[in-house]
Amino acid sequence: MKPKFLVGGVVIAAALAYMIYAGVTQSAVYFVTPSELGGTPVSGKAYRLGGMVERGSVKWEARTLSLTFALSDGKTSVPVRHKGAPPDLFAEGRGAVVEGSWSPEGYFRATHIMAKHSEEYKAPHDTSQAGIKEMMRTLSEPSR
């Protein structure tokens, strides 16, 4: 192999290494639990926070697109704010992972909500069926 090609290869490898290094430092997202975050939240750092959506904590104001809730791991509870409708899988008592950063005002500002699919299978419940049917009924009436 001629030296020219060797030099070219080294240059490319160095450039790639630098790009990867810069890419990692700029877009690293830290996985944390509410307890881990609760101790030392660094504002401005990108986090991915995973926990359970606390029952009774979800407030959704459709007109202002403001969604607030608390994520908990049983020990610590972290207040979360998000601008936008809750995703389909999002619900109280279910797991969710939010991506965003810690705001100096004392809450977690989520840019993304990734609600989790529950893996375990539940048989179709009569109660949930009834809930859906009730909703279908209320929806059908005013449109007539």
Place this chain on the structure above:
Amino acid sequence: MIPEIGAGALMVALGLAVYGSVVAAIGGRTGRTALVESAQHAALGVFTLVTACLLLLAGAFLSFDFSVRYVANNTNLGTPFYYRLTAVWGALEGSIVLWAWMLSVYTLIVVVRHRTNARELYPWVLSVMLGVLAFFLLVMTVPAPVFQRLTPVPPDGRGLNPLLEDSGMITHPIALYLGFTGFTVPFAFAIAALVTGRVGDAWITTTRRWTITAWYFLSLGLLIGGWWSYHVLGWGGYWAWDPVENAAFMPWLTGTAFLHSVMIQERRRMLRLWNLALVIMTFALTLFGTFLTRSGVVASVHAFTQGSIGIFFLSFLGVVLVLALALLAWRWDALGAQGELDSVVSRESAFLLNNVLLVAATFTVFFGTVFPLLSEAVRGVKVSVGMPFFNQVNVPLFLGLIFLMGVGPLIAWRRASLENIRRNFLWPVAIGIAAAAVFRLLGVRSTLAVLSLALTVFVAVTIAVDLTRATRARLRMGERLPAALGGLLLRHNRRYGGFVVHLGILIVTLGVTGSQAWSVQTETTLRRGEHADLAGYRVRFDGLAASEESNHFKVTGTFTVANGHASDVVLRPAKKFYPQEQSPIAYVDYRLGLREDVYLVLGDFARDGSQATIRLQVNRLVSWIWIGGVVLTLGTALAVAPERRRAAAAQGAPA
């Protein structure tokens, strides 16, 4: 009875595949053709049995046989006929059956096509194909038993994952698996070449069509996957650098590199070792991809909790890599190059750089995908890198690749003279620069977008220059234009097929650039009669309606979209409520266009239908991604068509 018959058939098939693989190898070693013939019969037997299993499984789905656990888990009495068929490969176990079946089909095609034209390599090719097949049959028997019985037999099944109720689910997995399994054939030939010591060019020329076909199906699978993601998942994009996507993208990158580097070996007798390494890497990455997506190792960082299938794939991957490396080491002396690189400015260098960039991109994607595992193992913190990382590192690499796409086919072999460069690249470069200026003046702000579009123009002009020059030469010989153009495409179908494929990639690039640079979106809540404005579109909320479908309930919103000049369009995004699912599933509605798509997702809504939250997106140029896929198909068809020129030459002057 069905579960027992199916499971039994799979065991017999496994035994046959192992037997065939072993006797084919012995036949190759000792030259006893009777053994190789016996292996052929084994291959036929495996094909028959796996086909029977696939039909049996399809039959179980069609007849709602919930005594089969896999059927009960993936269908219910409400699943429509069409989706009961696609449900066959809708989950892990069935997808392995499909995979193995395709592999058995390919093995049979190898028997038919290469029994006589690749004499020395053939027994070993057969042995490797059957060996890989045996692995998949083992997976189907032990860690992912598709015919496992369910007792007691439930009255109804769980139902198919609603996201898979889409026409894309018939084409996407089939194309993707045809691509994945297709690379097994060049891999088998590479191993055969190493075992027999015939590491020359025969294995490469013999597998050229296989490689192109596998590459094409993989490309198609990726594109259809993007289309499914775009119109089903409702997040408004087509590619998220998700581990599952990356898993399919990595072998595509190395496969693309292989596709190009074999041309240098054919022409200049160089890169023998490199080509063998690339095809081994491509095959290994298809296994790694399956391991990654099926073991749950990346999605939930705590590995191996979801059954043992991950260990099986990882072990097989290890065996393949160790064997391949050992063979490479054994044949090291024979793998030296016969040709030498003469100059940095030459076609060889352009292709080499193309390979380096593609492998660099593969490494980047690999690194980013396994980064959470690495960081947890090394530093004990779970850190992931998301879309920004992949885009930031890969976009420069891809722009470089597009540039090379223009340079490679036109620059001279060995050493390009200034005259050669001026003759081929003066116009493309000039027009490319002019295009960049025009885009800037038209108000394109993003530098990356300008660069990407200008490079696209540059490559398109190089293709035009080449085609014009060749057509003119033929016109001067007295041919008419259609005849000249047609003759050119058919006689040099490899070259021009490649150009058309490049054109397809350029069109995809246009779509990706446009959608990344100019798409806009808004999220808002509307009362009935209110409207939202975005990019010249006015979307009015007209109300909600409820309906009951065969296997779910549906809440549909009605929205009228007006954009000033064209007539109004009504979009009906919905939310579907499946009894077996805990949450509703969004159903996107959209209007596709060449310039832009209007894309509407129904979010939350008031129970009385008075109010709805929507996400409205105007996605620019996305349709060109799918159009590029069609062009890619045409180009591939042209490239694999029988070569008229070679055939004629071979007849005229038998070597």
